[in-house]
Amino acid sequence: MYREKYEAWIESPYVDDVLKKELKKIEKDDVEIEDRFYKDLEFGTGGMRGKIGAGSNRMNTVTVAKATQGIADYLNEKYCDELITAAIAYDSRNMSKEFASKAASVFAANNIKVYLFESLRPTPELSFTVRHFKCKVGLMITASHNPPEYNGYKVYDCYGGQVVADADAIISKINKVNLKDIKSSLPDGNDKIHIIGDDVDVIYVDRVKELSLNSEVDKDINIIYTPLHGTGNRIVRKTLDELGYKNVFVVKEQEFPDPLFSTVKSPNPEEISSFEMAIKYAEKLNGEIIIGTDPDCDRVGLVVKDHNGQFVPLNGNQTGALLLNYVLSSLNQQGRLPENGAVIKTVVTSEIGKDIAHKYKTAIFDTLTGFKYIAELMQKFEDSGKYSFLFGYEESYGYLTGTFVRDKDAVIASMLICEMSAYYKQKGKILLDVLNDIYSEHGYYMEETVSLSFSGVIGHRKIKSIMESFRENKPNTIAGEKIPYVYDYKLSTVLNLTDGKTEKLNYPKSNVLKFLFEDYSWIVLRPSGTEPKLKVYFSIKGENKYESKEKLERVKKEIMNLISRVQING
Numbered sequence: 040m041y042r043e044k045y046e047a048w049i050e051s052p053y054v055d056d057v058l059k060k061e062l063k064k065i066e067k068d069d070v071e072i073e074d075r076f077y078k079d080l081e082f083g084t085g086g087m088r089g090k091i092g093a094g095s096n097r098m099n100t101v102t103v104a105k106a107t108q109g110i111a112d113y114l115n116e117k118y119c120d121e122l123i124t125a126a127i128a129y130d131s132r133n134m135s136k137e138f139a140s141k142a143a144s145v146f147a148a149n150n151i152k153v154y155l156f157e158s159l160r161p162t163p164e165l166s167f168t169v170r171h172f173k174c175k176v177g178l179m180i181t182a183s184h185n186p187p188e189y190n191g192y193k194v195y196d197c198y199g200g201q202v203v204a205d206a207d208a209i210i211s212k213i214n215k216v217n218l219k220d221i222k223s224s225l226p227d228g229n230d231k232i233h234i235i236g237d238d239v240d241v242i243y244v245d246r247v248k249e250l251s252l253n254s255e256v257d258k259d260i261n262i263i264y265t266p267l268h269g270t271g272n273r274i275v276r277k278t279l280d281e282l283g284y285k286n287v288f289v290v291k292e293q294e295f296p297d298p299l300f301s302t303v304k305s306p307n308p309e310e311i312s313s314f315e316m317a318i319k320y321a322e323k324l325n326g327e328i329i330i331g332t333d334p335d336c337d338r339v340g341l342v343v344k345d346h347n348g349q350f351v352p353l354n355g356n357q358t359g360a361l362l363l364n365y366v367l368s369s370l371n372q373q374g375r376l377p378e379n380g381a382v383i384k385t386v387v388t389s390e391i392g393k394d395i396a397h398k399y400k401t402a403i404f405d406t407l408t409g410f411k412y413i414a415e416l417m418q419k420f421e422d423s424g425k426y427s428f429l430f431g432y433e434e435s436y437g438y439l440t441g442t443f444v445r446d447k448d449a450v451i452a453s454m455l456i457c458e459m460s461a462y463y464k465q466k467g468k469i470l471l472d473v474l475n476d477i478y479s480e481h482g483y484y485m486e487e488t489v490s491l492s493f494s495g496v497i498g499h500r501k502i503k504s505i506m507e508s509f510r511e512n513k514p515n516t517i518a519g520e521k522i523p524y525v526y527d528y529k530l531s532t533v534l535n536l537t538d539g540k541t542e543k544l545n546y547p548k549s550n551v552l553k554f555l556f557e558d559y560s561w562i563v564l565r566p567s568g569t570e571p572k573l574k575v576y577f578s579i580k581g582e583n584k585y586e587s588k589e590k591l592e593r594v595k596k597e598i599m600n601l602i603s604r605v606q607i608n609g
């Protein structure tokens with residue numbers, strides 16, 4: 040099957056000569072051909088993402104055009120008598136501009152008006168733009184924080200969130216597209232393609248500034264910022280500058296776009312190595328906090344200075360707890376906390392968020408992993424009027440307040456982090472003091488995520504085998520800790536291992552398993568929707584840091600041993 044697809048690409052007049060030349064170089068490498076053609080790129084939690092190169096399982100102008108044609112077919116069928124508009128943005132990666140231009144030309148050829156950004160922009164600004172222009176769809180060309188050889192394609196619905204309800208129908212349309220079905224037009228001088236730029240930036244930044252909770256706080260704080268060669272540089276700095284933060288020092292070596300991300304091992308603020316240069320800047324310039332945004336500026340990482348002058352990285356759960364506490368406490372102090380306020384987090388995000396929300400008598404909801412599910416629930420709140428969205432977050436460094444964006448937003452989060460730091464500094468506290476106050480009140484939560492990488496067809500099979508093993512052989516204890524409940528989001532069930540009873544879960548189906556301990560610590564196994572990885576999440580609660588750490592190490596060791604046994608036996 041994969042050989043037939045390979046030959047079809049070689050012979051197709053719809054595949055350009057550059058891609059054909061690349062394919063001809065591997066004509067004798069059957070393993071490589073299989074990896075490039077054994078499947079088409081799939082839509083996961085972040086859309087379509089893969090290595091740049093020739094093949095149906097790669098990111099290239101053909102796969103981008105095919106996906107865009109499928110989306111155009113879906114839109115023209117759904118909105119047959121309406122004017123259809125689309126917004127497109129892209130990041131600093133290799134081929135991002137070319138992929139954005141190709142997508143725009145396909146939409147235009149299908150009679151869809153396109154708002155295309157003149158140059159790279161953050162992902163959250165694309166979400167904002169979809170809502171601002173009342174578009175039916177949005178496309179963001181990005182692979183977020185993946186390695187340089189990757190690129191991707193996120194699809195947004197008319198509400199500005201990544202597609203959920205329409206995803207299956209869109210995928211069905213894409214799967215029906217043959218290469219000969221793709222319509223395309225020249226992007227230059229096309230009256231269907233409208234180039235947008237600074238005018239949208241101004242409106243977006245003004246909306247971000249409106250989310251300030253304590254705008255009069257003393258802005259005398261030294262901030263080190265790195266955009267990690269991505270899209271955040273101009274917009275984040277513009278926002279902070281207009282709010283009055285004058286001591287913002289940018290890591291010069293990482294200031295400008297670089298598709299190779301040549302100064303870091305990985306352009307991912309979840310990894311402390313990405314902050315090495317920023318920490319050196321902070322040591323020289325007496326930095327008090329360090330913020331780093333990923334290439335498409337939807338995630339932000341935070342490093343803080345302790346009382347000994349050492350720089351300490353915070354994980355996504357810790358930063359999320361600080362932001363949630365700051366948002367709710369500020370609204371409460373100002374008498375602006377609504378009775379129907381709501382917080383949304385994912386099922387792999389620490390339970391400390393529930394403790395904080397409950398303190399302020401605020402409802403909190405869990406969703407599946409992926410900010411698109413948070414956005415979907417936000418829209419349900421808006422449609423029903425039952426709840427007022429206050430804050431949404433996930434452990435993977437994604438945060439949002441306000442409703443004019445429907446994706447995690449590192450511009451908004453960076454603004455709030457800086458304001459929060461300045462606010463507590465005025466009260467004589469650093470952020471670690473505030474975090475320890477939260478732990479003292481609610482218990483010490485310790486989290487860790489282990490990403491196990493697998494490659495190619497064999498890796499895909501290994502991940503499947505591991506998930507099936509844990510699903511069929513559910514452990515009722517791990518490292519001596521009892522597990523009374525197992526949540527299976529693929530089967531939409533929660534099983535009580537104590538009495539054997541099963542209840543239904545009201546979530547979309549997803550290949551996720553969650554093992555809940557008696558003290559509400561938990562373990563989650565989840566294959567990544569966009570990468571060849573199995574993610575294992577740990578959230579462990581203890582009376583203090585020592586107890587939590589010791590318990591985490593015991594549990595992690597046993598889970599890793601179980602996974603290793605499955606791989607060996609499989």
